[in-house]
Amino acid sequence: MLSQTRPAGSDTLTFLGAIMRNPHQLGAIAPSSKAVARLAASIVPTTPGAVVVELGAGGGVISDAIRDRLPPGGRQLAVEVNEGMVDHLRRSRPWLEVISGDAGDLGKLLREAGLSQADAIVSSLPWTLFEGAQQKRVLEEIAASIVPGGSFSTITTLTVMPFQRFRHFRGLMNSTFATVATLGPIWRNVPPALVYTGVTADNRLAGEVTGG
């Protein structure tokens, strides 16, 4: 039987172990702080029945922040590529729909889960570990998987800002979403972090305004 409780610190220990075994997949030196997790989850709709997808759930700190905000009756899914973290999430959070897979296959993974789109997508993917073409592919999958007018959030640390791959990703955010905003920084995260949010275009509203 799955346990509803977990020993204190087990998320962090499991995550740090995964970082040591596979630093180029994890892309972090520590789990996100609760403050950053809450900021990233602030886009989660509070409407009943909302569907929220998390990308790169790792040790689960953001999963917990999403759960705190999502009203009962919604669906919360988490896509994670690292098998050790997938096992940890399934053991420690039986309430979470954990999908073992690559965020670059998001559309297919959602269809397999019986969904076409989500109301919001929350990410802590390591964008600067991705080549430019992979950044574009993953971001296109994300934008196509969010309902019109739905929200996306993604965490980034201040330490990656000098890198060309970060600038490439930041440019893709602007070209992918109708509006982009910056939240933070959260200085007490290790390292300090920002959250970018994006909202998908909502042509239904334009149609209503023009009568189309």
Ligand SMILES: C[S@@+](CC[C@H](N)C(=O)[O-])C[C@H]1O[C@@H](n2cnc3c(N)ncnc32)[C@H](O)[C@@H]1O
């Ligand atoms: C920076 S860590 C964030 C972990 C956790 N959400 C947190 O904030 O502490 C990035 C996570 O994304 C996962 N990841 C990396 N590439 C991925 C991909 N292509 N698809 C899904 N998950 C991926 C890593 O295994 C890792 O758990």
